[in-house]
Amino acid sequence: MRGHAKHYLIESGPTLALVSELVMLRHKAAKEILEKVRALGGVNFRVDPNGAVTALWFAGKPPKGYCKPDRAGGHQPRKGSKAEAAIRALPRLPDVDRAVQKALGIPDSLSTEGPDACSSSSGLIGLFPNPVGIAYYHPEGPYLLWTPDVEFYKARALEVSPGCTITHPSPDWELDTSGLREVLKEEWDLLVARHKQSKSAAQKGGN
Secondary structure, three states: OOOOEEEEEEOOHHHHHHHHHHHHHHHHHHHHHHHHHHHOOOOEEEEOOOOOEEEEEOOOOOOOOEOOOOOOOOEOEOOOOHHHHHHHOOOOOOOHHHHHHHHHOOOOEEEEEOOOHHHOEEEEOOOOOOOOEEEOOOOOOOEEEEEEOHHHHHHHHHHHOOOOEEEEOOOOOOOOOOOEEEEOHHHHHHHHHHHHHHHHHHHHHHO
């Protein structure tokens, strides 16, 4: 993903409570979807960025109405088939990233206004295609929040268009970082690796 972002480890406070609740709701929804998928003969499923189920995996030959497997082994329903209707009837996974972005009021675009209308502009900021996000969706955490580096984009906008006024986000916008600790992306990658390693060791020790 290209773009400029800031990364925060969510350690405590209202943001941790919010993310923990959202992740738990997502896991609950995933279990409910999996139960319905199994009722259709599937063993796993895939969702699109909006949380809608798009393909199923089967232990053996798929039921009537499904296409040949894609490169990942998933079967998409044929258009106009009963299988497609069944897939569309499945619930969606809640969008944790969007919910957090809305709750914290994190901007994903920047608008400027110049001396005349022709010099005004607006564009997306942050990492593409997810300028705001949470990693990773495990009930026990740890959780990382990434956001656009708003100050970087403001500075660049003023450098590219001297004399312009930034109209969005508002000049006084600032992320509430209570309970958050800014970290380097590399520090987060190392933390996740250690967490997975400890989980794997604990599972092996329990066998």
